Amino acid sequence: MSALTLRLSESPRQRIDLSAFTPDRLDGASIADIQAIPLWVGNRQVATGDLFEVAGDDVSDIRIASNSDRLDSIGAGMSQGRIQVAGDAGAYLGRGMRGGEIHVSGNASILAGTGMTGGVIRIDGSAGDFLGAALPGDRRGMRGGRIEVRGNAGDRVGDRQRRGTILIAGDAGDYCGSRMGAGTILVLGKTGANTGFGMRRGTLLLGHPPELPPTFNDNGEWDLDVITLLTSSLAELEPPFGTLPQRGKRVRRWLGDLGYGGQGEVLVWS
Amino acid sequence: MIRNGIEIEDSFAEAFGMNATRLVITALNPRWARIAAETMTGFATSVIGCGAEAGIERELSPDETPDRRPGMSVLLFAMSGKDLEKQVERRVGQCVLTCPTTAIFSGMSSEKPVPLGKNLRFFGDGHQISKLIDGKRYWRIPVMDGEFLCEEMTARRSAVGGGNFLVLARSLPQALAACEHAVEAIRALPSVLLPFPGGIARSGSKVGSKYKALMASTNDAFCPTLRGLVDSRLDAEVGAVLEIVINGLTEADVSEATRVGIDAVCTLGADSGVIRISAGNYGGKLGQYHFHLRELMA
Numbered sequence: 001m002s003a004l005t006l007r008l009s010e011s012p013r014q015r016i017d018l019s020a021f022t023p024d025r026l027d028g029a030s031i032a033d034i035q036a037i038p039l040w041v042g043n044r045q046v047a048t049g050d051l052f053e054v055a056g057d058d059v060s061d062i063r064i065a066s067n068s069d070r071l072d073s074i075g076a077g078m079s080q081g082r083i084q085v086a087g088d089a090g091a092y093l094g095r096g097m098r099g100g101e102i103h104v105s106g107n108a109s110i111l112a113g114t115g116m117t118g119g120v121i122r123i124d125g126s127a128g129d130f131l132g133a134a135l136p137g138d139r140r141g142m143r144g145g146r147i148e149v150r151g152n153a154g155d156r157v158g159d160r161q162r163r164g165t166i167l168i169a170g171d172a173g174d175y176c177g178s179r180m181g182a183g184t185i186l187v188l189g190k191t192g193a194n195t196g197f198g199m200r201r202g203t204l205l206l207g208h209p210p211e212l213p214p215t216f217n218d219n220g221e222w223d224l225d226v227i228t229l230l231t232s233s234l235a236e237l238e239p240p241f242g243t244l245p246q247r248g249k250r251v252r253r254w255l256g257d258l259g260y261g262g263q264g265e266v267l268v269w270s
Numbered sequence: 271m272i273r274n275g276i277e278i279e280d281s282f283a284e285a286f287g288m289n290a291t292r293l294v295i296t297a298l299n300p301r302w303a304r305i306a307a308e309t310m311t312g313f314a315t316s317v318i319g320c321g322a323e324a325g326i327e328r329e330l331s332p333d334e335t336p337d338r339r340p341g342m343s344v345l346l347f348a349m350s351g352k353d354l355e356k357q358v359e360r361r362v363g364q365c366v367l368t369c370p371t372t373a374i375f376s377g378m379s380s381e382k383p384v385p386l387g388k389n390l391r392f393f394g395d396g397h398q399i400s401k402l403i404d405g406k407r408y409w410r411i412p413v414m415d416g417e418f419l420c421e422e423m424t425a426r427r428s429a430v431g432g433g434n435f436l437v438l439a440r441s442l443p444q445a446l447a448a449c450e451h452a453v454e455a456i457r458a459l460p461s462v463l464l465p466f467p468g469g470i471a472r473s474g475s476k477v478g479s480k481y482k483a484l485m486a487s488t489n490d491a492f493c494p495t496l497r498g499l500v501d502s503r504l505d506a507e508v509g510a511v512l513e514i515v516i517n518g519l520t521e522a523d524v525s526e527a528t529r530v531g532i533d534a535v536c537t538l539g540a541d542s543g544v545i546r547i548s549a550g551n552y553g554g555k556l557g558q559y560h561f562h563l564r565e566l567m568a
Contacts, residue, residue: 163402182400201399225296225337225373225419226401226410232338233404245338263397 001058003084004034008052008066014042015090016051018064019073023081023100026059034059069109075102078119091128094121095135097145107151111135116164117144126151129173132166132185133159142166142183148241155192158185161202169240177204180264184230188240199257199264205230206268209252216256221270223249271564273532275540276547278567283434283528283549284557288317288347289354290429290519291384292327292377295366296341300329306369307342310361314346315466318486322357323347323431323465323517328457336375337419343377345463347431347517354426355384362420363390370415376406376424387411387420430559433516433524435532436474436492436548442510444543446470448535449512455534461519462527471513477552489550508545521559529566 006021020026020037035049048054056063060081064074072090075083079098088106097116107125113132131153132142141160148167155173158166161183168185174192177185180202188207195210204210205227231244251267271278295310297303307326314324323346330341346361348354366374367390376386387409391398394411400422401408407422437452439445453469456462464470479487490496491503492511504511514531518524532547549563 184401203399203401222416224410224417225339226403226408226417228337228339229403229408229419230401232336263399265399 002056003058003061003063004054004056005063005065006048006052006054008064008068008071009050011066011068012041012051012070015070015072016041017073018071018090019076019095020048021062021064022075022078022083023060023062024077024079026062029059031055031057069107072109074104075100075121078102088125089123093123094119094147097121099145110154113142113145113147113166114138115140116142116147119145121145121147123147123149123151126170127153127168129154129156130159131157131168132161132164133157140181148237152189153187157187158183158202161185167234167237167241176210177202177264177266179260180204186241186244196254196256196264196266198260199266200260201263203264204266205251206266209268210266212254212266213257213259215258215260215262216254216266217258217262219253219255219265221250221252224251224253224267225249227251227267271567273536273567274538276536276544278532278536278563279546279548280562280564281549282551282554282563283432283561284551284554285430285432285434285524285559285561286349286557287559288323288349288429288431288517289351289426290345290347290517291354291358291424291426292519293344293346293358293362293386293424294330294335294341294375294377295344296330296335296337296339296373296375297369298339298371300340300342302369302371303340303342304329306366306372307344309369310365311344311346312365314361315471317347317349317353317431321348321353322361323463324357324361325463325465327460327463336421337373339373345461345517345519347429347463347465351382351384351426358384358386358424359389362386363393367393367411367413367418367420373419375421378425378427380425380427382426383423384426386422386424388422390420391422393418427519429517429519430521430524431517432557433518433528433559433561434474434513434550435528435563436511436513436550437535437544438492438504438508438511438546438548440507440509440543440545445510445512448538448542448544449514451538452514452531452534456514456516456527456531459523459527459530461523463517464514465517466513466515469514471515474511474513474550477556492548503548505545511548513550524559525561525566528561528563532563532567 069088093112110128134141152170171189179198227249311324327343335341474489
């Protein structure tokens, strides 16, 4: 069996919802079935075969090749298998994902990993705003699993995050971890303004001192064994995440947001 | 059967089904990990009076522990899952939570969960922090030396308790020296526990008593000072008998520990003063596991 490959024939002018192409939803489908799946392009429906060159038969290993950033909801709701995107992904990458793995070689647009409860999303490039955050109107963002971003992330990373881990090798934008309820966000680069604004609980682990709202209090420097547990659990990943145990467990700790209970923490490696 | 001049009696040890868990205690240095482990496993020689049988399994190097600090592996046995849960919570709460610099983790996985930090977290009075890492939940409880880190759950499994063998020697010092040698050999093995002081018991018991309130009493057949008064199992040359009681996570662990222990005694030879190796049983009617000495040593 060979991986199911979807190669975009030409870059669309409208956005395309690719949530139909997950290992779960394609289970048992033949290549003809897949080519016949209707996709909305603007206000008209087009068969998948008219938009993509479809090849391969292993629906548990899906490869999407595209030079467009308008392919939305890739891997939405998937619970198993693997999706590899050669190129960029659109919005809502891995929305509501429950398991499996998504790998994007390029960038991902807004709201990647929103509402995900399990699995792994790996983005080699950068991620847009609201990474792992809640959809407008939702009470909770990411609720499990792990997101790895090798590049930078936009604003509002982990907004209303409830559980799970977000790893960012580069920088994060403003309001990183805003309104967070639990979970862990790691940013090895710099963070923007108002980091942790409205945090109730949860952990922000940072490589550089952040610009915090005035409603955070300095808690001093600590050797936290939980940092060892966390970094050891990432040791099998490629650098820079896999080499985090070398940073040790001594951190400067800030507690906040005191306007929202103050049970959250911002840790900065000393 | 005679090994190196020491007779191995055609007898068997009778052991019982128990429930066991393994815990990993870590601390700033090996000294404090040992203090916590010894405190937690204190007063745990027999389920009859202590509620649990517990002891240190072995010392762990930093690269063997979850938080990369020096640690101790501890085994805890109880008669039922419920008893085990109660003992884990009490002992960890009073002896590990209180001990400076320590953290505690599960050292075992199974489908039978036992709360570890699940209820202890409430000591944090609302300031406790939960972290879910690799599918395991940990609790960070603020304490006066920083944070007490503990895993939420450990696990239990069916185990075997009460395996044993008796060392009959010409004198007490000789019996003690032989048993110490056996204990040293057995303690090198994983997954076994010798719950009695120094791994050795002198008060072997029989079922029942002339006193109605007691369910067990002294094993008079092996008491040298009762020779001539009761139906003694001791020859005139036997001056002292000591017992090594063995708990293990599996029947195979207890078998291997018994074999290693008896083998260690036999290597000392008859010149050590050891005359005979026997075992304690209740006629085979009470315990579900039987360890026949001659089969083990064959």
